[in-house]
Amino acid sequence: MAVVRALDRPLIFLGAPGAGKGTQARLLAERLGVPQVSTGDMFRDHAARGTELGRQAKAVMERGELVSDDIVVGMVSERIRRADCAGGFILDGFPRTRVQAERLESLLAETGWPGALAVNLAVGYTDLLRRLTGRRTCAVCGEIYNIYNRPPKTEGRCDRDGGELKHRADDREEVIRERLNAYEQETRPLVEFYRQRGSLAEVPGEGNADELSARLLDVVRSAQAAGAGR
Numbered sequence: 001m002a003v004v005r006a007l008d009r010p011l012i013f014l015g016a017p018g019a020g021k022g023t024q025a026r027l028l029a030e031r032l033g034v035p036q037v038s039t040g041d042m043f044r045d046h047a048a049r050g051t052e053l054g055r056q057a058k059a060v061m062e063r064g065e066l067v068s069d070d071i072v073v074g075m076v077s078e079r080i081r082r083a084d085c086a087g088g089f090i091l092d093g094f095p096r097t098r099v100q101a102e103r104l105e106s107l108l109a110e111t112g113w114p115g116a117l118a119v120n121l122a123v124g125y126t127d128l129l130r131r132l133t134g135r136r137t138c139a140v141c142g143e144i145y146n147i148y149n150r151p152p153k154t155e156g157r158c159d160r161d162g163g164e165l166k167h168r169a170d171d172r173e174e175v176i177r178e179r180l181n182a183y184e185q186e187t188r189p190l191v192e193f194y195r196q197r198g199s200l201a202e203v204p205g206e207g208n209a210d211e212l213s214a215r216l217l218d219v220v221r222s223a224q225a226a227g228a229g230r
Contacts, residue, residue: 006032007088008224009114010080012095014190015121017179018132019205020212023144024121025092027213028220035084039093042075043067053078073103080111091116097186101193117223118194119216121205125180132176136165149208 011028013021022038029036043061046054053074057067076094079085095101105115123131134148136156140163145152152158156165170179194200201219205212 005087006034007090007220010088010108010116011090011220012116012118012194013090013092013121014118014187014194015205016123016128016183016188017176018128018135019121019123020131020209021121022092023209024212024216025090027209028216029090031213031217032088032090032220034088034090037076037079037085037089037091037094039072039075042079046075069097069100069103072100073107076104077107077111080107080113095190098189098193101190115197115199116194117199117201117220118190119201119203119219120191120194121203121212123205127206128180129173129176132171133173135171136167138163139166140164 011025013025015021025036025038043054043057047058048054053071057071057075060067060071072094076091080089091104095104108115130148131146134146136145136147136152137143138145138158138161140158140161143158143160144150145158145165152165154162157163158165169175191200201223203212203216203219207215
């Protein structure tokens with residue numbers, strides 16, 4: 001029996017730290033009824049199941065080193081072959097480099113998917129600083145707020161469960177500047193990688209989360225319609 005796909009190809013969100021990639025991946029995945037394939041979730045899942053990949057990743061992270069491409073790609077390969085990904089999926093946190101993007105292209109071909117559609121959330125530098133320095137995360141459920149444009153109803157407390165809102169250590173301005181510089185050097189070249197393949201959608205990242213989510217849904221549906229017409 002043929003699988004009805006909500007997406008005709010996988011989605012990737014690109015953009016600088018603070019652009020809203022994780023939030024928008026979650027919202028769009030919910031609206032489309034497809035899984036959000038997050039590298040963080042995969043690490044936790046493999047660690048909890050005690051898989052060989054999980055043990056390798058844990059050992060690397062405990063040494064304070066970056067997890068190798070082989071381990072990450074292995075986890076992505078295992079995840080996207082599961083039944084819930086048959087109708088489409090959204091990658092969150094992968095790929096981060098051109099090498100990973102090239103590995104992903106090969107992996108998608110192996111699993112019968114066309115190349116991914118990369119959506120670049122374009123946000124200005126000043127706005128990124130404001131978003132990140134104002135970000136607060138619930139210690140219980142992980143919900144994200146911003147003291148400037150999405151404050152909680154009660155200061156310092158999550159609207160959902162009353163959990164304490166934490167200011168991440170890496171959301172200090174001096175750390176943020178380093179993260180943005182690292183993004184420009186390592187991850188931004190992915191924008192050109194997908195642009196050269198005709199697989200890039202540029203989306204302005206301003207506005208609140210719901211407005212951006214609606215904009216993204218329109219872009220994805222337009223891209224699918226264009227693909228179907230070819």
